[in-house]
Amino acid sequence: MRRFEYHEPASLAEASELLLCLGEGAFVFAGGTDLLVEIRERLRRVHHIVNIKRIPGLDELMISAEGGIWFGALVTAGRIERSSEIARLYPNLHDAVRNLGSIQVRNRATVVGNICRASPSADTIPPLVADSAEIEIFGPGGTRRTALAEFFTGPGRTTLSRGEIATGIRVPPPAEGSGRVYLKHGRRKAMELATVGVAVSLNRSRGTCSDISIALGAVGPTVLRAPKAEAMLRGAVLSPEMISAAANQAMAECTPISNVRSSADYRRAMVGVLTRRAVTRALEATA
Amino acid sequence: MNKPHVPVEARRAFTIVGQSVRRNDVLEKVTGEGLYTADINRPGLLFGKIKRSNVAHAKISRIDTSKALALLGVKAVLTHEDVPRFLHYGSPHPRSASCTRDQYILDDKVRFWGEGIAAVAATSEEIADEALDLIEVDYEELPGVFDIDSAQAPGAPLIHEVGPGSNLVLPPVRVERGDVENGFAEADFVLEGVFEGGRPVPAYMEPNVCMADWDGSNKLTFWTSTQTAFMVRGSLAEVLGLPLNKVRVLVDHMGGGFGAKQDLFQHEYLCALLARQTRRPVRMEFTRAETFIAGRSRHPCRILLKQGFRKDGTICARDMKIIYESGAYGSHSPGVTTVGTNAATSLYRCENVRLEGCAVYTNTPIAGAFRGYGVVQAYYALDIQMDEAAERLGMDPAELKLKNAVREGDIAPSGHPIVGRGLEACLKHGITAFDWIAKRTETPRNDPAQPAIRRGWGVGCEMHGSSAYPGIREQGNATVKMNEDGSVTLLTGAAGLGTGAHTALAQIVAEELGVTFESVSVVHGDTDVVPWDIGAFASHTTYLVGSAAKIAAGKLRAAVLARAAEKLQTPTEALDMVAGRIFIADAPDRGLTVADAMGPSKGIPADHLIETGSYTPTKSYSFAAHFVEVAVDIETGLVDVRHVMPVHDVGRVIHPIAAAGQIEGGIQQGIGHTLTEDYLIDRTNGRSLNAGLVDYKMPLSMDMPKIETVILEAAPDPGGPWGAKGVGEDPIIAIGPAIANAIHDAIGARFHHYPITPEDILCALAAQKKE
Structure with missing residues (x-):
């Protein structure tokens, strides 16, 4: 492990002050499961660790x-x-x-x-x-x-x-008649990074999908929403055909890359499969 | 761990052999008290690190260590200019045909991305790491070859000056029996296929690690995680110019090796040299990434397999060319090529065979010995093509494999006649126990509850030799000492990789001697103390060292009984010994304990009874058939292995749970090889793409299927203790083709490579749709 300075502020104000003064190279430490690995593997230049675990109230x-x-x-x-x-x-x-x-x-x-x-x-x-x-x-x-x-x-x-x-x-609190699903796709059943992750939360009122949000993981620089796919389903009575069409739309809205874990094409295809499955299951969950 | 099913046959009344006794190393392991090499400390310890090249093929034109040496805490830096220039085997069988003499400790030439080019010893790992960055290197880059084709292309740059040329590690291995042309002429149909194998790595839990310490008499004590302590001793002594009794190699607990830890990995020599130069103990431990980059993988391969079949399912000709990719050094390529090529003479009977095996250098990380040693690749192709033949013939694949199964009297790959009908027994047992025919013919592939799932069933077969004969003429040794209190000490050179070998050896000694298992303790892992051993590999520890231990224990039993006979004043032949008690067989009440027989009495000191056993085996073959159920998600391409029934013939099982553990572990690795594991190299520049366990995907506990292990004692081999044969390598071989065949059964797509990725599955399904 490389050398670093360790700080243990007692309040948020103190922690913020420290981070401000110490500048680049100072990092907040909470769980440490990424930070310590990155220090050890020399992926991050860390000169100061600011442990926030002594600050009251943050564990609620x-x-x-x-x-x-x-x-x-x-x-x-x-x-x-x-x-x-x-x-x-x-x-x-x-x-x-x-x-x-x-x-x-x-x-x-x-x-x-x-x-x-x-x-x-x-x-x-x-x-x-x-x-x-x-x-x-x-x-x-x-x-x-x-x-x-x-x-x-x-x-x-x-x-x-x-x-x-x-x-x-x-x-926010879950609305009456809402369903929410997260599907993770990877090569292993556990200890895995998502090749693609799809979350769907939807509300159903009087038989129609009154609101829906679709969030796509690992297929863009950040987690993406799929607004056009959502718009296709919002306010509609959902049928398998509509869900498939929206899933295809979600494929068009993501921007995956190819890397050692998967090709971009495969990721895009999985956005389609997972979106369809997630919407279907979320809908079932509202029943 | 599921308790394996061992059908009971008529057998000698064993009391310890065949029992899953509590392993003699289990408490140390589960309490964390067991010492692994990295746990051992010395005052004044220095930490060694290796600087690795960031080009794949180059001459080092300049290497400047002055800045590194100037760093506070750095005690020594070694480059090719500072170390003996000694061409060595890397893999330590200097006098055998398995290995290749093509490595220097450090060279002025780099042959793969990540090769060690300098070494540092410092007072902390962090300082050593920092020093690596301060070593300046200029390279004159050379054109590289990163796959079999470019390495064999005319005019390809040569990686080595030694060897037969054309980037071949060894002259092609050729095996010819019968008349292949005639065989093909008689065929009703011919199947031909190109098969390709990826680059799985053993990914043992304990990264490579060693520690070197020199004493005042210039003797080197060397702790290391190795399967072959005496080979490490031999190679270090040879390279450092020391007599063997000035190198003491110690290995206690080990976290796996899977064959790869037969090699020396460059750091052993460097660690010893850094310790000699600094006069301080030095430890070197690989990072996980280094276990990939500088470790040993299975040989990637390409196989061209062509077989002629008659309408009745007889194989009338077999023509195979197998090309193994060795990477930048030869390591075990000669052994792997010879064993893998010869394997294709057998498993499924064929009188007319023509086989050619090659190993090719490329500027990629080194392939070496790895569980299944060339045979995994050959039988993957052979077994899948048998499935294709069954499909063509309209026969059940298990029936076709059974019809052609190698059997008693057939010539084995080693040139010996096969003993018994082990493979047939495995297939027959599995067909019934797995309910194979009903599963294949009566169960719908679709699952109405899961519309995207297709189910399929497959079977794969294998055989594998115990011992490396005839490639290496091996010897196993054991010393057994009877202490005056009746306790027994076994001294063995066999390494304990984590397999439970020392438990099995203690069981054999206890059984043969007639004492309890608990009264036998095992001393191992110290080349100054234990008898010479060739190393733990080739599925031979129980077979070879077990036989030596049995011989030694048998002699010791005779000596103990002779001493008891004097005390009891009866002839030795009248005596029996069970569980440490000696008695007159016809009058069991008359007897005494071993302690009474051995102990001092009335001024006569205790006897010192020591016996040794040496054993030189030929070879035996173990067999297996793996029956598998898979579920393929046709939308995602994910393959879920749901159920495996491995049926193994091991001749005689010594410790059923340990044997089943080997089998389950092999299945886990084999599932990985077939579906998820591949160490990827950028074929344009030789860089490693996934040298770590984040992106090298081994199946973990949650990915394991239901496994119902069956261990048969169908074909005991006279060469092993009570007929026991090896089990270490077998289980990784049959699982691969069984999975590939089951995928075909599920979705109708045939795959000739591994790993079979989800994208491959989706591509194949898309291609089916187009047709």
């Missing part, structure tokens, strides 16, 4: 059918995974965390960390984007809140500026 997890979810930056994937309320109300998020890394990693890794890492293939992002989650940010200018869909600017890049710390995630 609140969940209810009326209020939705709020969880702080220190809440691990494992805690989300073990919440039976989340499994019941947000099976999409539950599936995403359940398939993230290994048990050991899930017991360390924070969901906010997974988000801030801003990997296009991060499992937790598509379901949260599909559910219109917001991310709360503390910084030198005070507290701000932004839609998660607008938080990412590219692979590994977010709107966080120097001195800012993501403090928590808020997810």
Whole structure:
């Protein structure tokens, strides 16, 4: 392990101040499951680690059918995974965390960390984007809140500026008659990075799909929405043919690359298959 | 682990052999007390690291270490200018036909991307890493060859000055029996196919690691994770110019090897030299990436297979050309080529065969010995083509394989007559137990509950030799000591890769001697102490070293009984010994314990009884048939292996759970080879594309199918203890073609390569639609 300075601020204000002063080379440490590996593999030049685990309040997890979810930056994937309320109300998020890394990693890794890492293939992002989650940010200018869909600017890049710390995630309560699904595609059943991930959240009222959001992972520089595919289904009585047509539209809306994990063509084809399956299952879940 | 099914035949009344006794190393392993090489520490330890090339083929025109040496904490830097220029085998069988003498410790020429070009010893790993970056290297790049075709093209750049030329590692291996032309003339139809194998790596859990320490008498003590401690001793002594008794090689627990850890990997020599220069202990441990880049993979290959068949299913001619890609060095290519090529003479009977095997150098990482040693590739092609023949004939593939199965008296690949009818027994057992015919003929391929799923069933067969004979004339040795309290010490040179070999050897000693399993302890892994051993490979430890241990234990039993006979004042022949008690066979109440027989009495000191056993085997063959069910998702191309029934003939099973563990592990690796694992090299520049476990996809526990292991004792071999044969390599061979055949059964698409990726499946399905 390379040498670095270690800091343990007691408050968000202190942490923000530190990050501001220390500048580039200072990184927030929560779960550490990415950061420590990147230091060891020399993928990231880290001179300062700012451990936020001593800051009170960041480990809270609140969940209810009326209020939705709020969880702080220190809440691990494992805690989300073990919440039976989340499994019941947000099976999409539950599936995403359940398939993230290994048990050991899930017991360390924070969901906010997974988000801030801003990997296009991060499992937790598509379901949260599909559910219109917001991310709360503390910084030198005070507290701000932004839609998660607008938080990412590219692979590994977010709107966080120097001195800012993501403090928590808020997810709106699930609407009556809503269904939500996250499907992850990979070569293995566990310990896998998504080749493609598709999240669908939809509301059904009086037989029609009153609202829908489709979020696509690992097929663009950030997690993408598929607005045209969504528009094809919004307000409609969903039939298998319509769902297939929307899935084809989603294929046209993604921008995958080819790499060692998969070709772009295959990723695009899987967007079609997974979108169709996810919409169908989300619809079933509303029944 | 599922308990394997071992049908009971008429057998000697064994008390320990055939029992899944608690392994004698299990507590150390599960408590973390077991010492692996990287756990061992020394005061003043330095950390060694290797600088690796970032070009695939080049001359080093300048290498400047001054900045690295100036870094605080750096104690030594070695380049090709500082190390003995000694052409060695890399793979340590200097006197055998398996390996190739084509490596220097460090050379001024680079032959693959990632080859070691310098080594550093420093007071911490971080400083050593930093020093690597400070070594300046100028290369004169040479044109590279990154696949079999470009390496064999006329005028291709030569990678080595040694060898037969044309980038061949060895002259082509040719095997010819019968009259092939005539055989094809008699054929009713001929099948011809080109098969290609990828580049799976063993991915052992414990990365390569060693530690070197020199003492005041210039003796080298060397801890290392190796399957072949005595070969490491031999190669280090040869290269460093030391007598064998000045090199002591130690290996305790190991986290796997799968054949690859028979080689020396460059770092062993460098570690010893860095320690000698600094006069301090030095440890070198590979990163996971280095286990790919600088490790040993299975040989990628291309196979041209042509066979003629009669209408009744008889194979009347077989013509095969197999080209193995060796990578930048020869390593085990001669052995792999010879064994893999010869394997194609057998498995399915054919009187007229013409085989040619080649191994070709390319500027890619090194292929070496790996579980299944050239045979995985050959039988993948052979078994799939049998399935194609069955389809053409309208026969059930298992029936066709059974009809042609090699049997008693047929000439084996080694040139020996086959003992018994093991392969037929495996096929017959599996056809019934797996309910093969009903599954294939009565079960719909579609699953109404899962519209995208197609199910399919396949069978694959294999045979594999225990011991490397005739390529290497091997010897197994054992020393067994009876202590005066009745406890027994077995000294063996056999390595414990994690297979449970030491448990099996202790069982054999206890059984033959007539003592309890718990009273036998095993000393291993110290070349200064244990008898010489060729190494743990070629599925031979139980077969070869087990036989030596049985011989030694048998002699010791006779000596113990002789001493007891004096005390009991009866003839030795009247005595029996069971579970550490010696008694008169006709009057079992009259007896004494081994401790009483051995111990001192009235001024007579205890006897010191030590016996040794040496054994030189020929070869035996184990057999298997794997029956497999797969589910193919025709929309995603994902293949799920749902159920495997491996039926193995191992002659005599010593430890059923350990044998089943070998089989399950082989299936896991084989599923990986066939569906997901491929170490990818950029064919334009030789760079590694997925040297790590993130993007090199091994199946994990969640991906494992239901496995119902059956172990038969159908064809005991007289060469092994009570007929026991090897089981290490067999299970990785049959699973591949079984999966490929099952995929064909599911979706009607035939694949001639591995791994078969989801994209391959979708392409094949799309091509079917166009037709």
